[in-house]
Amino acid sequence: MMKLFVFITLLASLLYAGKADLSTPESTVKAYYDAYNNADTDTLSEVMVQSSFDEDMQVYALSVAFQKPAFQKTLDAYETSETARKEVIAAVREKLKTRKKRAVSDFEVMNIGDDRRIVRFIEDGKKERQLYVRKIGDIWRIDYLAGRPVK
Amino acid sequence: MKKIVTAGLAAALLATGAMAAKGGTTSTTSTLTGEQLDTLVFIYQEEKVARDTYITLGNMYTNQTVFANIQLSEQEHIDKAEILCDRYGADTSGINEKKVGEFVVPVLQELYDTLVAQGSQSELSALMVGEYVEITDIDDLEHAAEGMPSDVVNTYENLKEGSLSHLAAFRAAIDAYNSSN
Numbered sequence: 001m002m003k004l005f006v007f008i009t010l011l012a013s014l015l016y017a018g019k020a021d022l023s024t025p026e027s028t029v030k031a032y033y034d035a036y037n038n039a040d041t042d043t044l045s046e047v048m049v050q051s052s053f054d055e056d057m058q059v060y061a062l063s064v065a066f067q068k069p070a071f072q073k074t075l076d077a078y079e080t081s082e083t084a085r086k087e088v089i090a091a092v093r094e095k096l097k098t099r100k101k102r103a104v105s106d107f108e109v110m111n112i113g114d115d116r117r118i119v120r121f122i123e124d125g126k127k128e129r130q131l132y133v134r135k136i137g138d139i140w141r142i143d144y145l146a147g148r149p150v151k
Numbered sequence: 152m153k154k155i156v157t158a159g160l161a162a163a164l165l166a167t168g169a170m171a172a173k174g175g176t177t178s179t180t181s182t183l184t185g186e187q188l189d190t191l192v193f194i195y196q197e198e199k200v201a202r203d204t205y206i207t208l209g210n211m212y213t214n215q216t217v218f219a220n221i222q223l224s225e226q227e228h229i230d231k232a233e234i235l236c237d238r239y240g241a242d243t244s245g246i247n248e249k250k251v252g253e254f255v256v257p258v259l260q261e262l263y264d265t266l267v268a269q270g271s272q273s274e275l276s277a278l279m280v281g282e283y284v285e286i287t288d289i290d291d292l293e294h295a296a297e298g299m300p301s302d303v304v305n306t307y308e309n310l311k312e313g314s315l316s317h318l319a320a321f322r323a324a325i326d327a328y329n330s331s332n
Contacts, residue, residue, distance in 0.1 A: 059261050144193050148191055
């Protein structure tokens with residue numbers, strides 16, 4: 001079973017390789033921002049582990065829910081209804097199309113374990129940001145739960 | 152909105168911190184998995200979102216003491232979460248707790264900005280943001296007990312009582328606002 005899991009993971013990694021560059025922690029963070037700048041939620045779902053992607057979708061949809069109370073029920077059903085999930089992601093995609101693009105620079109990568117890194121960088125020339133990435137197979141993906149050092 | 156790190160996990164870890172601070176046993180730490188421990192840094196930052204939201208809205212609507220009162224509770228949570236991060240070697244050096252409204256993780260910045268933007272529209276909207284935050288916390292706690300040791304479940308119940316108290320305070324403030332306007 002484990003060998004099958006590893007095989008599927010590696011196969012998935014190869015399939016993802018052509019879409020976004022997830023080969024290094026820095027390239028993954030750049031891919032994350034590129035996906036947001038292009039309102040590309042499909043690529044975003046590849047750049048992030050599932051739970052982190054779901055977190056982003058629900059947070060970014062919150063402003064939509066505040067403006068449209070009926071959408072709040074859809075958002076509430078995000079984790080239990082595939083239909084609701086797709087509607088939320090679509091709403092986020094529409095919201096991102098009007099959001100100002102953001103640039104990232106000045107990367108610093110901190111090694112906190114064999115399979116995890118903290119990536120610190122500057123957003124739009126002045127804001128200090130950081131993201132956590134986890135190595136899965138041969139690629140790095142955004143994972144909000146990969147911020148704890150493991151030696 | 153569902154937090155990926157449920158308040159329930161925070162409860163387990165905060166309980167551990169509280170027990171250690173009082174010189175009690177830390178047997179609950181041995182029941183926490185690596186995945187649960189991985190939540191430490193994100194818990195710490197999520198607690199800051201709630202606290203900072205209440206600080207900012209409280210500064211906007213100074214007549215609403217509910218924000219000041221609940222913000223103290225959130226500060227306690229942050230303090231305990233930081234103790235746990237230190238204990239388990241989770242790096243929080245990139246996070247400046249003193250900078251209200253500033254978050255290094257982009258999605259948490261978005262969450263804070265969204266809550267404050269909504270609350271900025273009116274005093275009533277601000278109170279409803281508080282109500283929303285507490286409802287979300289309670290919902291998370293109610294789902295968090297699955298697979299957890301009994302002492303963690305007990306802690307969830309205590310935290311849920313706290314959130315219910317906060318929720319009642321926000322609802323009372325909303326009722327009072329609607330009665331006078």
